[in-house]
Amino acid sequence: MTVPAVGACRVVLCRGCCCGTTGKHPDIDHQQQADQLADAAGVALLITGCLGNCERSNTVVVLPSPAGRAAGGTVTWFGRILDPALTKAVADWVARGGPGLAELPELLGAHVQPPGRRLSRGRQADTEPVSAGTR
Template sequence: MSSPIPAAGTCRVVLCRGCCCGTTDKHPDTDHRQQVDQLSAAAGVDLAVTGCLGNCERSNTIVVLPSPAGRAAGGRVTWLGRILDATLTQAVVDWIAAGGPGVADPPERLVPHVQPPGRRIAATAPADAR
């Protein structure tokens, strides 16, 4: 069964909550519940929480998929790593509010957090999907 396509202007956001992301053992100073709440309450965000994406060395990982308009404009899936505080999570929310991948460039604050896909995804995805 496939997931429904997000509404126009809505970006699907995949939040890793696997073996490292979202754990107080690895990130004791991060409010992981607040991060989920912040993303799920944001306009334009279709949040999916998932298990490990194989990106443990760069946890907490957030993956932003372009909206339909972003895809039409050539937007690509964007992986973000080390999103560990409310200000970085808000930068993700603000980017999505501005249109997200394909519509708006990531805020300067997020640029150092853009990264390649996690190991599990990279190993199975066709080269043109990365």
């Protein structure tokens, strides 16, 4: 079981109406995606309801660690994370420090997106913490 490091980045994985559903993405192993992100070194993974980016599902949001924020890192939203290589790139980036501490991999550049409509209007998403071994 991976235990999130104190002061680690947080990763938010949308599992609302479209993200993480076999109805919209039947060829994706959604549980494997969650497991891969949860197992990344030092990551605190939160599973959330709809973030309002349904047209760009699956959505993954990375919040910088306190050190990353102090270094200028900001919350980074990714859309269309539908391939194990993209999920691995997110996990590896976060394990290297994420926003503010590690350079964004080129593979992820085209997947950066604006915040979802729901959070842009100031609404909070419901989140549930997930740790490796408790899924």
